[in-house]
Amino acid sequence: xxxxxxxxxxxxxxxxxxxxxxxxxxxxxxxxxxxxxxxxxxxxxxxxxxxxxxxxxxxxxxxxxxxxxxxxxxxxxxxxxxxxxxxxxxxxxxxxxxxxxxxxxxxxxxxxxxxxxxxxx
Amino acid sequence: xxxxxxxxxxxxxxxxxxxxxxxxxxxxxxxxxxxxxxxxxxxxxxxxxxxxxxxxxxxxxxxxxxxxxxxxxxxxxxxxxxxxxxxxxxxxxxxxxxxxxxxxxxxxxxxxxxxxxxxxxxxxxxxxxxxxxxxxxxxxxxxxxxxxxxxxxxxxxxxxxxxxxxxxxxxxxxxxxxxxxxxxxxxxxxxxxxxxxxxxxxxxxxxxxxxxxxxxxxxxxxxxxxxxxxxxxxxxxxxxxxxxxxxxxxxxxxxxxxxxxxxxxxxxxxxxxxxxxxxxxxxxxxxxxxxxxxxxxxxxxxxxxxxxxxxxxxxxxxxxxxxxxxxxxxxxxxxxxxxxxxxxxxxxxxxxxxxxxxxxxxxxxxxxxxxxxxxxxxxxxxxxxxxxxxxxxxxxxxxxxxxxxxxxxxxxxxxxxxxxxxxxxxxxxxxxxxxxxxxxxxxxxxxxxxxxxxxxxxxxxxxxxxxxxxxxxxxxxxxxxxxxxx
Numbered sequence: 001x002x003x004x005x006x007x008x009x010x011x012x013x014x015x016x017x018x019x020x021x022x023x024x025x026x027x028x029x030x031x032x033x034x035x036x037x038x039x040x041x042x043x044x045x046x047x048x049x050x051x052x053x054x055x056x057x058x059x060x061x062x063x064x065x066x067x068x069x070x071x072x073x074x075x076x077x078x079x080x081x082x083x084x085x086x087x088x089x090x091x092x093x094x095x096x097x098x099x100x101x102x103x104x105x106x107x108x109x110x111x112x113x114x115x116x117x118x119x120x121x
Numbered sequence: 122x123x124x125x126x127x128x129x130x131x132x133x134x135x136x137x138x139x140x141x142x143x144x145x146x147x148x149x150x151x152x153x154x155x156x157x158x159x160x161x162x163x164x165x166x167x168x169x170x171x172x173x174x175x176x177x178x179x180x181x182x183x184x185x186x187x188x189x190x191x192x193x194x195x196x197x198x199x200x201x202x203x204x205x206x207x208x209x210x211x212x213x214x215x216x217x218x219x220x221x222x223x224x225x226x227x228x229x230x231x232x233x234x235x236x237x238x239x240x241x242x243x244x245x246x247x248x249x250x251x252x253x254x255x256x257x258x259x260x261x262x263x264x265x266x267x268x269x270x271x272x273x274x275x276x277x278x279x280x281x282x283x284x285x286x287x288x289x290x291x292x293x294x295x296x297x298x299x300x301x302x303x304x305x306x307x308x309x310x311x312x313x314x315x316x317x318x319x320x321x322x323x324x325x326x327x328x329x330x331x332x333x334x335x336x337x338x339x340x341x342x343x344x345x346x347x348x349x350x351x352x353x354x355x356x357x358x359x360x361x362x363x364x365x366x367x368x369x370x371x372x373x374x375x376x377x378x379x380x381x382x383x384x385x386x387x388x389x390x391x392x393x394x395x396x397x398x399x400x401x402x403x404x405x406x407x408x409x410x411x412x413x414x415x416x417x418x419x420x421x422x423x424x425x426x427x428x429x430x431x432x433x434x435x436x437x438x439x440x441x442x443x444x445x446x447x448x449x450x451x452x453x454x455x456x457x458x459x460x461x462x463x464x465x466x467x468x469x470x471x472x473x474x475x476x477x478x479x480x481x482x483x484x485x486x487x488x489x490x491x492x493x494x495x496x497x498x499x500x501x502x503x504x505x506x507x508x509x510x511x512x513x514x515x516x517x518x519x520x521x522x523x524x525x526x527x528x529x530x531x532x533x534x535x536x537x538x539x540x541x542x543x544x545x546x547x548x549x550x551x552x553x554x555x556x557x558x559x560x561x562x563x564x565x566x567x568x569x570x571x572x573x574x575x576x577x578x579x580x581x582x583x584x585x586x587x588x589x590x591x592x593x594x595x596x597x598x599x600x601x602x603x604x605x606x607x
Binding site: 017104105 | 186245249252253256259260263266269271272274275278279282283286289290293296297300
């Protein structure tokens with residue numbers, strides 16, 4: 001039962017976040033680094049949405065929301081829509097850069113790319 | 122007047138879009154005009170009384186739920202630096218072939234984002250602005266699209282994205298605890314928190330993100346790659362080192378304002394400052410690429426700024442903030458010089474550059490002023506700020522540390538003095554300094570001198586602080602040095 005009390009949005013998102021950090025530290029593939037950053041961003045979105053989540057709350061829509069005792073907090077959702085948009089554009093940019101990089105160096109490994117860069121120098 | 126704050130953010134961004142979409146014939150003229158307007162406006166804001174921060178609401182709803190812009194003394198000061206440097210850079214590269222509408226669009230919008238960071242009152246807005254400016258910077262780094270810059274830009278983008286992810290998770294914890302994200306309410310709510318230990322996680326996450334942005338000791342490996350990259354135009358390097366790194370320092374100051382009442386930060390910042398300052402110059406000595414030397418020195422100088430900010434004497438933080446201005450100008454000047462030197466000699470190896478004095482007296486004089494500024498000689502900008510950074514640090518330990526840092530800076534700049542002497546080699550390409558470039562060099566050299574000689578007046582104008590380090594004392598410092606080494 002103690003285990004089940006840990007399974008909520010916050011804990012899972014923190015675990016996911018550090019899975020992303022592990023992916024960046026441990027993997028040398030550029031594509032996997034981009035995916036790891038994607039995982040970190042997804043974890044943050046889950047975190048924001050679950051911190052103030054309350055199943056009993058009603059959505060803050062309509063004229064008579066003052067009648068309800070619990071109204072959901074709209075701020076995290078608003079923030080996360082922005083963060084999702086930024087995240088998507090950042091991922092798209094990284095992938096575009098990766099394609100260009102791969103054309104230049106012919107490798108998707110950070111170490112090999114670094115070595116080739118030094119050779120040009 | 123309050124409405125003009127919006128111009129700082131929107132004018133450059135819209136001008137960039139306008140230039141890119143319509144491609145008018147006078148695009149560079151438009152850019153220069155906008156830069157002049159912004160420099161003038163920020164000077165006006167600096168001269169106003171900002172001892173109380175001014176809030177400019179953007180919505181009808183008041184702050185915890187609405188949005189606002191806030192300007193205070195520090196914000197106005199940082200905006201003056203950034204707009205002044207952007208103005209000089211646009212003038213400097215007026216005739217360069219890389220000043221295409223696309224470059225101008227990205228460059229100008231970067232200016233808007235940086236100004237936005239200085240005006241934000243909300244941490245989430247800061248996150249968005251920093252993230253977007255990271256994108257523009259990485260595009261600017263790889264603008265010429267040659268082989269080295271692809272790796273540098275990619276590496277820069279990845280590390281900074283990870284850093285900002287930590288920052289955002291920290292924001293999440295803050296929001297969970299307080300339900301607000303603006304500085305005004307956060308600094309009111311923080312001391313009321315019963316369980317102070319709950320702040321440890323959000324603070325460490327946010328601090329990690331900011332340390333990466335401001336390139337503190339363990340997290341600076343991205344900076345030399347990004348700032349010293351061989352292929353980025355020298356004005357991009359100058360902006361990155363002069364202004365963009367300082368946004369990290371600025372965020373550190375903002376975090377200090379919010380968390381400082383609860384978590385004692387002074388000593389932490391001071392320790393990081395010393396470590397970064399020493400680490401930076403040790404790595405700089407080992408380099409032979411002229412741009413890399415300058416890039417590693419940016420790390421070292423950020424450390425010096427932090428030493429000032431973390432100092433115990435009330436004058437130390439003022440000195441640190443003044444050093445932000447001094448560093449922005451002399452490092453910008455050094456990067457511009459490096460760009461021209463690379464063009465003249467056709468190499469980036471500093472050991473192959475000889476005989477600059479024979480080639481151009483003007484460039485040599487400019488370089489001497491820049492070097493004396495960065496090494497902290499009296500009468501020059503760096504000397505004035507470093508005097509106050511070191512002010513009140515008593516004891517043998519601090520003396521040794523400061524001597525070490527200064528000696529290290531001088532050692533690595535001896536290489537620059539060797540450029541002056543010797544015989545000028547057969548020129549690989551005919552290079553001629555244009556009038557606009559000479560103008561920028563002259564202005565920046567002049568400002569470096571003014572910041573040193575009239576430092577008291579400048580500090581009173583831009584910071585509203587009274588610093589006392591008169592000229593005769595600076596002259597006495599010179600005599601002391603001479604007596605010491607004679």
